[in-house]
Amino acid sequence: MTAYTLITGATSGIGLALAHEFARRGDALLLVARRAEALADTAATLRAQHGVEVLERVCDLADSASVSALIAGIERDSLRVARLINNAGFATAGAFVDQSWQAERDLLMVNVLSLTQLCHAIGGQMARAGGGHILNVASITGFMPGPWMSNYAASKSFVIILSESLREELAERGVKVSVLCPGTTRSPFFAKANIAIEKAAPDKLIMSPEEVARITVAAMERNPAIIVPKWRNKLLAIAPRLGPRWLLRKVVASLHKSVVA
């Protein structure tokens, strides 16, 4: 029975790079995203470049009926998922109360609820099978309060805590859980959120999605709880523990305010 690596948000940025990295290792892929055409192009490229089986599932992770249909389809087709990569996500930037509620609600649906539902459904399948690996994509932003990206920072904080907690529960059932916390990574993520990436970090500190994917897939072999690619991001991840919380809030607020385009 084929064991698939399911990747959400595989049409762009980190998800696309992860798809190439897993395909390079010969994994059969089950790719999920909203844009059917981009998904078909991605799948065709992966099949041609790596000779692997690629299944496509169009799904809007902001829509609960669409997520339930995705899960029902996986069960109906008896697809075995060996690795679940919950990567899809997006940010809103600016004052929380000035954003549309629809955008903030969609953010929670994609970054939190759908990710959690997939952990529940596929994690359950893995637990019954006695093995599997879940990788949830959070962010170093999840280690600190994030004024002017408040809902995004809170959503990523949720993902870190959920992942660490499930890791302990599911270890007893043979299922591994890791959480990836990238720093600034060059992708369409910033333009979609109206953030000027060139102001977010100096050019040489911005990682490429390919580098993040290489480090992540290699690290997964060792089953770490938390993957923070590159030493400078590791420093940013522990920095919030070193100073007073009020100072952290002020520093992050001023940084975020300056990068909102």
Ligand SMILES: NC(=O)c1ccc[n+]([C@@H]2O[C@H](COP(=O)([O-])OP(=O)(O)OC[C@H]3O[C@@H](n4cnc5c(N)ncnc54)[C@H](OP(=O)(O)O)[C@@H]3O)[C@@H](O)[C@H]2O)c1
């Ligand atoms: N870039 C960074 O600096 C950075 C840093 C830390 C963490 N992250 C996290 O890394 C993950 C990937 O980000 P990225 O930088 O690669 O962003 P990206 O280039 O914008 O890619 C986002 C992916 O998610 C999919 N997606 C978005 N909304 C969706 C929805 N409603 N339903 C289904 N799929 C959806 C998109 O596909 P479709 O448009 O086809 O649906 C796309 O494939 C996110 O969780 C992000 O929060 C990014």
